Amino acid sequence: MSGDELNLRVDALTTQSGRFKSLIGEFFRLEFKRARPKWGPYEVCIEIAHARDTSSQDVDRVAKAVLDALTGVVFHDDSQVERLLVTKVEGDGPRIAVTARPMKPVRILEDA
Known part of the structure; x- marks a missing residue:
């Protein structure tokens, strides 16, 4: 965790959400006892290596x-989750890297 940003790497690859949920949940229970889910828009980037x-x-x-x-x-x-980027790459082995962070407001400039 860096501020409100979560960076997580799992050296495994599965589509079984139950396995991920228990693995990530157990990690947070042990390492981040005070972490609580938050409200608001999020962006999530996932890199899948195989x-x-x-x-x-x-x-x-x-x-x-x-x-x-x-x-x-x-x-x-x-x-x-209002922005989701998923990338699949070739790697040395199975790995999933995740970054999740609150979205920052985007300021759109109007034509002058």
Whole structure:
């Protein structure tokens, strides 16, 4: 955790949200006893790494599993996620890297 930003790396790859939820939930119970989910809009970036020789996972299924795991830990409901970026890359082995942070207000400049 860095301020309101969560950076998490899991050296495994699964689409089973129950496994992610219990793993992430247990991590937060042990390491961040005071962490509570927050309200407001969030952005989440997920990088899915897989080895060249392994079958690759569907990005939408992995993203859903990750969002389900973060619900109740980082934010109250995954409907709070207003920006989601999921990238699949080739790596040395299975890994999921997640960054979740409150969205900053975007200021749109009007034409002069």
